[in-house]
Amino acid sequence: MTATIEPEVGKSRRRKEDERLITGRTRWTDNLALPGMLHMAVLRSPFAHAKIVSIDTSAAKGAAGVVAVFTAKDLDPDSSIGMPCAWPITPDMKAPRRPVLAADQVNFAGEGVAVVVARTSAEAHDALEEIDVEYDELPVILDMEAAIADGAPLVHEDQGSNTSAVWKFDSAEAGTGGNVEEAISSAEVVVKRRFRQQRLVPAFMEPRACVVDPTGTQLTMWSATQVPHILRVMSALTLGIPEHKLRVIAPDVGGGFGGKIGVLPEEMMSLLVAQKLGKPVKWNETRSETMLAAHHGRDQIQDITISATRDGQVTGLKVELLANLGAYNGLVGTGVPILGAFMFNAIYKFPAYHFACTNVYTTTTLTDAYRGAGRPEATFAIERIMDELAVELGVDPLELREKNWIKHEEFPFTTVCGLTYDSGNYEAATAKAKQLFDYDGLRAEQEKRRASGDKVQLGIGISTFTEMCGLAPSRVLGSLDYGAGGWEHAAIRMLPTGKVEVITGASAHGQGHETAWSQIVADQLGVAFEDVEIIHGDTQSSHKGMDTYGSRSLVVGGIAVVKAAEKVVAKAKPIAAHLLECAEDDLEFANGKFTVKGTDTSTGIADIALAVFAAHNLPDGVEPSLDSDATFDPENFSYPHGTHLCAAEVDTETGRIKLRSYVCVDDVGVAVNPLIVEGQVHGGLAQGIAQALFEGTEHDESGTLTTGTFADYLLPSAADLPSFTTDRTETPSTTNPLGAKGVGEAGTIASTPAVVNAVIDAVRHFGVNDIEMPLTPMRVWHAMQHGTTDAGGPGRGEAGGGLGSIDASGGAQ
Amino acid sequence: MRITVTVDGTKYTDEVEPRTLLVHHLREKLGKVGTVVGCDTSNCGACTVHLDGHSVKSCSVLAVQADGCEVTTIEGLARDGQLHPVQKAFHDNHALQCGFCTPGMIMQSIDLLADNPDPDEQAVREGLEGNLCRCTGYQNIVRAVRDAAQNMSPGAGPEAERISENKHVGVGGD
Ligand code: FES
Ligand code: FES
Numbered sequence: 013m014t015a016t017i018e019p020e021v022g023k024s025r026r027r028k029e030d031e032r033l034i035t036g037r038t039r040w041t042d043n044l045a046l047p048g049m050l051h052m053a054v055l056r057s058p059f060a061h062a063k064i065v066s067i068d069t070s071a072a073k074g075a076a077g078v079v080a081v082f083t084a085k086d087l088d089p090d091s092s093i094g095m096p097c098a099w100p101i102t103p104d105m106k107a108p109r110r111p112v113l114a115a116d117q118v119n120f121a122g123e124g125v126a127v128v129v130a131r132t133s134a135e136a137h138d139a140l141e142e143i144d145v146e147y148d149e150l151p152v153i154l155d156m157e158a159a160i161a162d163g164a165p166l167v168h169e170d171q172g173s174n175t176s177a178v179w180k181f182d183s184a185e186a187g188t189g190g191n192v193e194e195a196i197s198s199a200e201v202v203v204k205r206r207f208r209q210q211r212l213v214p215a216f217m218e219p220r221a222c223v224v225d226p227t228g229t230q231l232t233m234w235s236a237t238q239v240p241h242i243l244r245v246m247s248a249l250t251l252g253i254p255e256h257k258l259r260v261i262a263p264d265v266g267g268g269f270g271g272k273i274g275v276l277p278e279e280m281m282s283l284l285v286a287q288k289l290g291k292p293v294k295w296n297e298t299r300s301e302t303m304l305a306a307h308h309g310r311d312q313i314q315d316i317t318i319s320a321t322r323d324g325q326v327t328g329l330k331v332e333l334l335a336n337l338g339a340y341n342g343l344v345g346t347g348v349p350i351l352g353a354f355m356f357n358a359i360y361k362f363p364a365y366h367f368a369c370t371n372v373y374t375t376t377t378l379t380d381a382y383r384g385a386g387r388p389e390a391t392f393a394i395e396r397i398m399d400e401l402a403v404e405l406g407v408d409p410l411e412l413r414e415k416n417w418i419k420h421e422e423f424p425f426t427t428v429c430g431l432t433y434d435s436g437n438y439e440a441a442t443a444k445a446k447q448l449f450d451y452d453g454l455r456a457e458q459e460k461r462r463a464s465g466d467k468v469q470l471g472i473g474i475s476t477f478t479e480m481c482g483l484a485p486s487r488v489l490g491s492l493d494y495g496a497g498g499w500e501h502a503a504i505r506m507l508p509t510g511k512v513e514v515i516t517g518a519s520a521h522g523q524g525h526e527t528a529w530s531q532i533v534a535d536q537l538g539v540a541f542e543d544v545e546i547i548h549g550d551t552q553s554s555h556k557g558m559d560t561y562g563s564r565s566l567v568v569g570g571i572a573v574v575k576a577a578e579k580v581v582a583k584a585k586p587i588a589a590h591l592l593e594c595a596e597d598d599l600e601f602a603n604g605k606f607t608v609k610g611t612d613t614s615t616g617i618a619d620i621a622l623a624v625f626a627a628h629n630l631p632d633g634v635e636p637s638l639d640s641d642a643t644f645d646p647e648n649f650s651y652p653h654g655t656h657l658c659a660a661e662v663d664t665e666t667g668r669i670k671l672r673s674y675v676c677v678d679d680v681g682v683a684v685n686p687l688i689v690e691g692q693v694h695g696g697l698a699q700g701i702a703q704a705l706f707e708g709t710e711h712d713e714s715g716t717l718t719t720g721t722f723a724d725y726l727l728p729s730a731a732d733l734p735s736f737t738t739d740r741t742e743t744p745s746t747t748n749p750l751g752a753k754g755v756g757e758a759g760t761i762a763s764t765p766a767v768v769n770a771v772i773d774a775v776r777h778f779g780v781n782d783i784e785m786p787l788t789p790m791r792v793w794h795a796m797q798h799g800t801t802d803a804g805g806p807g808r809g810e811a812g813g814g815l816g817s818i819d820a821s822g823g824a825q
Numbered sequence: 826m827r828i829t830v831t832v833d834g835t836k837y838t839d840e841v842e843p844r845t846l847l848v849h850h851l852r853e854k855l856g857k858v859g860t861v862v863g864c865d866t867s868n869c870g871a872c873t874v875h876l877d878g879h880s881v882k883s884c885s886v887l888a889v890q891a892d893g894c895e896v897t898t899i900e901g902l903a904r905d906g907q908l909h910p911v912q913k914a915f916h917d918n919h920a921l922q923c924g925f926c927t928p929g930m931i932m933q934s935i936d937l938l939a940d941n942p943d944p945d946e947q948a949v950r951e952g953l954e955g956n957l958c959r960c961t962g963y964q965n966i967v968r969a970v971r972d973a974a975q976n977m978s979p980g981a982g983p984e985a986e987r988i989s990e991n992k993h994v995g996v997g998g999d
Contacts, residue, residue: 036859522923
């Protein structure tokens with residue numbers, strides 16, 4: 013009998029990665045020091061929009077330590093290099109060229125204008141000051157509505173408009189649901205709101221950096237990137253470098269959150285400069301540069317209309333978005349609102365849906381993916397408006413949700429967007445969350461405080477959510493005009509000593525792939541967790557991949573590992589049969605051993621690996637190889653979900669908010685490593701709460717970013733956040749063999765509306781039905797004083813048309 | 826200027842420019858790249874080291890100010906192959922994800938525990954206020970610090986003494 017070994021999947025394994033990270037032996041890009049290495053610094057435009065009249069680099073060229081200074085003309089004499097955009101969302105989408113360095117015009121404050129290469133980084137930065145650029149200012153365009161108004165000044169004069177593209181989905185046209193206009197015009201209740209998704213900074217802790225070494229037979233680029241594979245192919249296409257002559261390495265990467273998904277002009281500059289000088293070149297940005305020039309996230313205006321019957325059945329949802337692209341199309345920024353398009357109906361059975369998004373150019377830093385990318389924005393809007401609808405109907409907001417959500421027995425369920433949710437159990441997650449939270453007790457306390465006019469009022473916020481994880485089925489991406497597939501690659505090499513090397517295309521930046529992948533392989537091959545080594549982040553050893561974003565690593569990349577392991581077992585089987593002198597059909601494989609059924613005759617995978625290495629006694633025609641190569645292209649997304657409940661105390665005299673408790677029950681399917689899952693949820697919650705309460709970029713009238721450092725941009729510290737109560741339910745995904753669903757973005761997606769709903773719930777009786785994020789004490793206080801929806805943003809809280817719409821200044825029960 | 830600094834037990838004498846920050850001296854001149862730079866406004870705490878036993882943001886100290894001092898970095902904590910109890914607690918409690926803030930967090934946590942060997946949750950949160958982490962949401966970091974406090978409390982064995990050694994004498998010495 014084979015002894016049963018405790019499965020690794022499901023164990024809260026402490027991470028393999030930690031050892032180097034806690035001892036300071038981490039390989040950050042900025043740690044690299046190559047012989048003869050030079051340092052590159054970028055001169056950035058102080059103006060948001062201006063013609064470049066002249067650039068005088070002569071003084072800089074003579075400065076101490078300076079080796080070379082380049083302007084656009086030097087780097088790209090034919091002005092032929094344009095940064096790539098991988099997502100042309102419509103056939104008529106505008107495609108203004110984003111140059112590597114601005115030549116004639118700058119379109120956002122922070123755009124690169126020249127580069128200095130010097131012996132040291134300090135000398136390179138000193139010499140930037142010696143460059144004399146003459147600018148001729150152009151009108152600054154910051155406001156999206158103004159940008160698309162008739163006669164507005166244009167960001168790109170040659171494009172003829174600041175509207176990049178308009179993308180629509182209509183359930184009646186798609187045949188997935190009814191007609192929204194009819195639903196709204198015939199509805200008993202209509203609620204209409206305008207929500208604003210402020211612009212956020214992804215704020216990974218490691219600033220971006222890259223090093224290019226042109227001195228070998230290949231060009232080698234190290235970069236603090238989330239996407240080494242995509243970076244390699246895009247660099248080859250952008251600069252015409254033969255792909256096989258370029259090796260990209262993402263060593264340890266200090267966080268990304270979507271913020272390191274771009275293909276950067278600075279990376280292209282480094283490649284060009286290093287080739288021209290024939291020496292290794294390092295670029296390492298300062299935090300102030302990151303804030304200015306690394307892409308931002310969110311930044312949408314959302315006009316939402318929801319219609320319902322008096323007894324609370326939602327009949328239609330109409331969404332009109334303005335999405336701020338910034339000055340150019342980012343790598344995938346054009347498609348971020350489109351990802352959201354499929355999530356506005358969230359966990360609900362809405363019969364009619366219309367979505368339209370206008371992507372707008374402004375003279376601001378680009379926006380692109382940021383944790384959740386489109387889905388947090390959508391979830392916020394729907395969860396906020398469900399609360400507003402509940403108030404209008406006079407029902408408990410949780411009850412309204414229950415009335416409209418997809419029931420457990422209705423899965424798989426095809427939504428009004430045409431997505432099929434594989435599995436879910438919203439009832440179970442909600443019941444657990446309610447109990448952990450003491451929902452009824454807190455409601456009673458809220459009543460009491462309200463009745464007594466307590467200085468500190470209590471609010472309860474709910475956010476039930478789902479997201480599409482595991483980006484993505486290649487065919488779906490193709491149907492959305494995305495430029496690449498969504499498969500992932502893995503390979504396994506059984507070594508002669510029975511140890512295992514696993515190569516994954518999902519390159520990690522803090523998620524713990526080395527640990528989780530080892531757990532998966534340990535179970536699949538019956539080897540020890542410690543005997544598995546995970547190789548990633550280097551296009552030479554990990555030659556294929558689609559990298560890490562969109563909670564895809566485990567549910568796409570992890571499944572590729574499973575497939576690769578299955579191939580190893582399949583290859584080993586005939587060899588085992590040969591060694592044990594039995595028929596293949598008589599063998600069963602478990603816990604790393606092939607056993608002849610009904611006997612205790614067996615051989616282990618390690619023995620087979622050694623036999624393969626020796627190759628003295630293999631069946632005829634069998635290759636001496638226990639290596640495998642697999643790609644996995646999912647058939648469907650996975651749909652984790654959860655219920656988040658937040659209790660917020662608001663000091664009615666100061667507007668100060670205290671999060672009293674935060675409970676979430678997430679269902680991420682099978683958790684490969686619950687410890688890692690919990691950690692990801694915590695981090696996500698912190699980011700989502702930060703959007704609700706703390707973070708937001710601001711520009712002054714001249715387009716200067718006034719929140720350009722960590723001194724001005726309020727990234728929460730440990731003292732600003734509470735402890736969370738997190739728990740799980742487990743509804744396995746039916747679309748992959750692990751039953752996993754993905755977790756990286758869940759916390760961020762769900763928490764922002766939970767917190768805002770809680771705060772509004774606390775002060776609603778002051779006549780408040782909306783407050784713009786971030787909910788600073790000043791904004792909360794102002795809203796309470798004025799009993800309005802708004803602390804000053806233009807065009808907020810418009811009353812909707814139609815029956816029973818909530819008046820902008822009202823909403824009190 | 827010529828300065829002598831003892832870093833993680835080794836004495837280094839070097840010429841530095843007066844404007845050189847301690848963190849750049851450590852990273853670029855001495856190859857002590859375990860200490861990292863996350864910002865240019867002394868807000869993130871990623872660069873935290875111990876200077877004569879007290880935590881400092883090494884981006885806000887000039888290298889010349891460290892002349893004659895002892896510096897302990899993350900690389901000098903583990904000794905004889907043994908992790909410092911705070912390092913171990915970070916590992917045990919999954920208090921890190923990308924790990925970029927981690928060296929600074931660990932150095933700050935050690936200093937915090939030296940001041941307050943048994944901090945409650947709020948004291949840990951306030952003690953780490955100057956160190957930013959984008960990945961963890963802090964909860965597990967707080968847990969790790971309190972866990973380390975337990976392991977280092979009187980009677981918890983020889984590890985307990987290391988905390989005061991780090992704090993008041995510096996590591997290694999000469
Ligand atoms: S690098 Fe020193 S505080 Fe940020
Ligand atoms: S672990 Fe990534 S910043 Fe703290």
